[in-house]
Amino acid sequence: MEGENWKGLFLGFVLLFITNLTAHSKELYVCPSCSFKTIKEALRVAKAGDTIRVKGGTYAEGTLVVNKSLSLVGEDYPLLDGRGKYEVLRITADNVVVEGFRIANSGRSDIEDIAGIKVENVKGCVIRKNILKDNFWAIYLAGVEECRVEGNRIEGPFRVGEAYSGNGIHIWHSKRILLRGNYITGHRDGIYFEFVEDSTIEGNVSENNWRYGLHFMFSHRDTYRDNIFRRNGVGVAVMYTKKVIMKGNRFEFNWGGASYGLLLKAIDDSIVENNIFYKNTAGVLMDECQRITIKENDFVENGWALRIWANSMNNVIKLNNFLSNTFDVSTNSTQNPNLIKENYWSAYRGYDLNGDGYGDVPYRPVKLFSYIVENNPAASVLIKSFFVKILNLVEDTFPVVTSISISDRKPLMEAVRWKR
Amino acid sequence: MRYLILLLIPLLILSCEKVVSPEPIEYGKDSCSFCRMIIADAGFSAELKTKKGKVYKFDSIECLAAFILSGKVKREEISALWVSDFYSRELVSVERVKFLVSEKIRSPMGLNISAYADEEKLKEAVRNFGGKVLNWEDVLSYVGEKWKERIGKGSF
Numbered sequence: 001m002e003g004e005n006w007k008g009l010f011l012g013f014v015l016l017f018i019t020n021l022t023a024h025s026k027e028l029y030v031c032p033s034c035s036f037k038t039i040k041e042a043l044r045v046a047k048a049g050d051t052i053r054v055k056g057g058t059y060a061e062g063t064l065v066v067n068k069s070l071s072l073v074g075e076d077y078p079l080l081d082g083r084g085k086y087e088v089l090r091i092t093a094d095n096v097v098v099e100g101f102r103i104a105n106s107g108r109s110d111i112e113d114i115a116g117i118k119v120e121n122v123k124g125c126v127i128r129k130n131i132l133k134d135n136f137w138a139i140y141l142a143g144v145e146e147c148r149v150e151g152n153r154i155e156g157p158f159r160v161g162e163a164y165s166g167n168g169i170h171i172w173h174s175k176r177i178l179l180r181g182n183y184i185t186g187h188r189d190g191i192y193f194e195f196v197e198d199s200t201i202e203g204n205v206s207e208n209n210w211r212y213g214l215h216f217m218f219s220h221r222d223t224y225r226d227n228i229f230r231r232n233g234v235g236v237a238v239m240y241t242k243k244v245i246m247k248g249n250r251f252e253f254n255w256g257g258a259s260y261g262l263l264l265k266a267i268d269d270s271i272v273e274n275n276i277f278y279k280n281t282a283g284v285l286m287d288e289c290q291r292i293t294i295k296e297n298d299f300v301e302n303g304w305a306l307r308i309w310a311n312s313m314n315n316v317i318k319l320n321n322f323l324s325n326t327f328d329v330s331t332n333s334t335q336n337p338n339l340i341k342e343n344y345w346s347a348y349r350g351y352d353l354n355g356d357g358y359g360d361v362p363y364r365p366v367k368l369f370s371y372i373v374e375n376n377p378a379a380s381v382l383i384k385s386f387f388v389k390i391l392n393l394v395e396d397t398f399p400v401v402t403s404i405s406i407s408d409r410k411p412l413m414e415a416v417r418w419k420r
Numbered sequence: 421m422r423y424l425i426l427l428l429i430p431l432l433i434l435s436c437e438k439v440v441s442p443e444p445i446e447y448g449k450d451s452c453s454f455c456r457m458i459i460a461d462a463g464f465s466a467e468l469k470t471k472k473g474k475v476y477k478f479d480s481i482e483c484l485a486a487f488i489l490s491g492k493v494k495r496e497e498i499s500a501l502w503v504s505d506f507y508s509r510e511l512v513s514v515e516r517v518k519f520l521v522s523e524k525i526r527s528p529m530g531l532n533i534s535a536y537a538d539e540e541k542l543k544e545a546v547r548n549f550g551g552k553v554l555n556w557e558d559v560l561s562y563v564g565e566k567w568k569e570r571i572g573k574g575s576f
Contacts, residue, residue, distance in 0.1 A: 110463060110509065113526070172526065188460055194530060210448055211458050218530060233448065234458050240570070258451060258458075265456050266570070287456065 024049060031055035039064055039072075039080075046070050048093075054078045054101070066091045066098075074100035077131060082106040082116070088135070089117045095124040106135040113166060115140035119147065127152060137166035138187065141174055148178045156186030156209070167192040168209065171199075179204060189215040190232065197221055205230070212237050213251075216244070225249065234258065235280065239265040246271065252278040260285045261302070267292060274418055277302055283325070286312045295319050296418035304330050304370070313337045321415045322346060328365035329406060332374045336406045340365070344412040352413045363411035368395050442467045442502045442511040443475045454483035454490075455529060462509040464527045464534060471499045481519065482531040485563035490571050501556075506534040507541050514556045518542055521562065522551025531566055533559060 028042045028050060029035065036042040040061050042052045048069040056076030063086045066072060070093075079102040082088040088103050096119075103116040116135035119125050125147040131154075132138040138154045141147055154168045168184035170192045171177055177199040183206075184190040190206030192215045193199070201224035206213040213229035216222070216238040225247040229236045235254040238244060244267065251261030261280035262272070265287045272294045277283030283302040284294070289312040298321045299305035305325040306317070310333030317340045322328045324346055342358070350359035369388050373379050445467065450459050453476040459465050466484035468476040470493055478484040481503050488495070502511035506525070517535040520542065525534045533554075536542035546553065554562060564571065 110507075211460055237457065239455065239457070263456065 026050045028052045029055065030059075031057060043068075063087045064089050066096050067093050069093050069095040071097035071099070072101075073097070074102075074130075077102045079104060082135070084108070087114045087116075087118055091117070091119040091122060091125060094122045096122070097126040097128070098130065099126070099128045100130065102131045102133065104133040104135065106137070108136045113137050113140060113170070115166070115170075118142070119144050122147075126150070131155075137170050138184075139169045140166075141169075141171045141177065143172070144174045144177070146176045147174070148180070149182060150178070150180045152182045154182065154184045154187070156184075156188075158186040158208075158210075165210070167215075168206070171196045175199070178202070185209060189213075190229075191215070193217065193219040193222065195219060200224070202226055204228075207231050209233065214238075216241060219244075223247070228252070229254075229261070235260040235263060237263040237265065238267055239263070241266075242268045242270070244270040245273075246275060247273045249275045250278065251275065251280060251283070254280040256281060260307075263287070264289050264292065271295070272297060274420070276300065277305065282307045284308075286315065288312060290314055292316075293318075296416060297321070298323065299325055299328075301325060303327065307331070307374070308336065308338060309333075310336050315339070318342045319412075319416045319418070320344070322365070323415070327367060327370040327373075330370035330374045331366055331406060332371075334371075334405060338406075340406055340408050342410045342412055343408055344415045345408065348411050350411065357413055359411040359413060362407040362409045364395075364407045366406045367392060440469060440500045442469070442500075443477075445477050445511070450477045452477065452479040452483050454478055454487040455480075457528065461528055462504055463506050464504055465511070466501070466503045467511055468493065468501050469499045470497045472497070473499075480527045480529040480531070481533040481535060481559065482527065482529045482563050482567070485533075485560050486567050486571050489560060489564050503535040505537045505541075506545065508537065512537045517556075519554040519556070519559050520545055520549070520551050521554060522546075522549040524549035524551070531563060533562075 028046055030039050030042050038061055039054055039059055046052055051071040051073060054074050056078050058079045058081055060081040060083050080088050082105045084105050085107045088106050106116050107114045115137035116132045117127055118140045121143040123145045127139055127149045129151045133155045134157050139149055149169060156165045159165055165188050167189040168187035173195045175197050177196060179201045180203050182204045185208045187209050189212040190209040194217045196219040199222045203226045205228045207230040210233045212234055213232035214236040218240050220241055221243045223245040228250045231253045236251060254261055260282040261277040263285045268290045270292045273296055275297045278300045280302045282304040283299045284306050286308045292315045294317045296319050300323045302325045304327045305322050306329045308331050310331055315338045319342055321344045328345060345363050348359055348363045350361045353360055369391055445459055445465050447460055447462060452459055457479045459479040464480045466478040466481050501514040503514055503517060505512050517537050520534050521532055523532060525532055527533055
């Protein structure tokens, strides 16, 4: 009974609080025939808690600075045009909402990171359902906490080379950020995280960016899941980070000499699970990684499914499906201190006579030839040659030829059906 | 005819003694010899050439410093070091520049080191962005201190 009373009292307070807020917040309209003709004017008059509603049309007002906690809402996608000169929108107050704008043509600079939307040193912000086009940097968050960037469509200028395009969503020194459902293309790095902690990247599509789809550095305890990274110049690079969860993503069509689906460079204590690596030069490239679990992923039709350098230690690779890759695993050393077991290998030719679901002889996923290529990249021209066919045949018949220690002692006879 | 060939020999020898110059960096293609990142920003890149002529390229000045500190190439084997001038975006010998560490100038690997060949431009950068001016030896000890763990691992 007493509990009920408390609940009622609490509800009363909440209601009081809400009515109090609404009583003071106003709506300000901006359009040629509205009481405010320019957004600048409305921003000057508005108070914290207000909503500025901007009607469709083009607004080129230089840099708009939002220094009060208010909502800026576009109706029919009004265009904020930077005319190739200005940072378009700069947010310097906590709890600002920006929604429903087209933001285009920010300035460019060798010295400054000019952005379509820049948010600096604030707590709480929502950047939602905007369309950003041809900006130098598109959305740029620096020193912020608890911001949400959702449902934005970001198209860069598609020009390859430095000084033409910055990153699509660039986040630096921030905490507890959520990126969800954004589409990013035509920038340098689609999504870039540097010193960003306890954050989530979810359900985004990042494709045709000229360097990385996702670039991730010094960003601990983050999760990225259910994203698609496709046809980016190099792939996805996750570097110098501890405790990352990478789950349910697709890494696909990253072809090119030095390309890969996912580069893991100096990553510790992380999880790669339920991802699909499809048609990449290398699915996963691991350099100097420790204690990573790679579990229940599909590696399909890659040049190399997994390149794991011997400076990577104590990683576990299990219950993955390796399907029709040119090379399943390669490494640069005969010794490799990582555990590979209970995977399904479409190239496995062994039998399961005792019917326990595992092949009776180990599978050796590192071909002698792939080891040669790893140490002499130029040798890859021999890949379809008669010499290599003979080499593989000899190796299959007399496994002793291969001195490389990696083998899956319990290869699965059937593909893993992990939950999709 | 024979004399002509004899004349050519000294020329041939002389032509070997050419000035050491940096190999151009292909932005968006070349990757850093220390951190593997694709080099994208001409304001911060760097290069090392050994006496045997092997070239190492870097996306940032901190990666060049870390590479040297890690000892992959011995110091006596180094023929030349270049870093990008922050304003001209050209590779310049480390002996001809001063460095600035400034929070406001964000370098690709996060230690925020930039280089300046022109004293006036350096002053301008200090005025605009603040920070601390260093020479090359200072840069080496700064990176050595900040990245102690990473360099110790010998990350290649």
